Amino acid sequence: MEDCIFCKIIKGDIPSTKYYEDDLMIVIADIAPKAKKHYLAIPKKHYKSFTDMTDSDAIELGKCIKKVGEIAPSLGLENGFRFVINQGDDGMQTVPHLHMHLLGGQKLDEPNYCK
Numbered sequence: 001m002e003d004c005i006f007c008k009i010i011k012g013d014i015p016s017t018k019y020y021e022d023d024l025m026i027v028i029a030d031i032a033p034k035a036k037k038h039y040l041a042i043p044k045k046h047y048k049s050f051t052d053m054t055d056s057d058a059i060e061l062g063k064c065i066k067k068v069g070e071i072a073p074s075l076g077l078e079n080g081f082r083f084v085i086n087q088g089d090d091g092m093q094t095v096p097h098l099h100m101h102l103l104g105g106q107k108l109d110e111p112n113y114c115k
């Protein structure tokens with residue numbers, strides 16, 4: 001998608017602080033962190049949301065989630081983290097390229113740490 005911010009970040013056309021990359025996803029720092037540690041795990045394939053996924057997207061997303069679990073300690077999330085996917089307008093999704101928020105580095109005791 002030519003005008004997608006996350007596709008541009010994945011291509012390297014927009015700079016980001018990248019913590020992890022493989023053939024399926026990148027993990028970057030969120031530009032406006034909502035917790036002490038706030039990462040975005042972004043599958044490289046562009047699709048907006050769960051409702052736009054193919055079966056193969058679902059398999060790849062499962063692999064990405066498993067990888068998130070494996071690399072969490074190296075991201076300083078060894079004590080746990082909150083995992084959030086905002087979906088669609090009511091979910092307040094602002095970037096239409098499916099991504100996972102990883103929030104941690106502190107006790108997430110306020111409900112609005114979800115976003």
Ligand code: 5GP
Nearest residue numbers: 005016028029030031032086092093094095
């Ligand atoms: P959403 O609201 O779609 O679930 O989350 C989009 C997230 O992307 C927000 O937390 C926002 O701060 C982050 N974001 C938006 N633009 C950029 C950017 O250019 N770089 C980075 N690193 N994060 C961004």
Ligand code: ZN
Nearest residue numbers: 004007046097
């Ligand atoms: Zn995209």
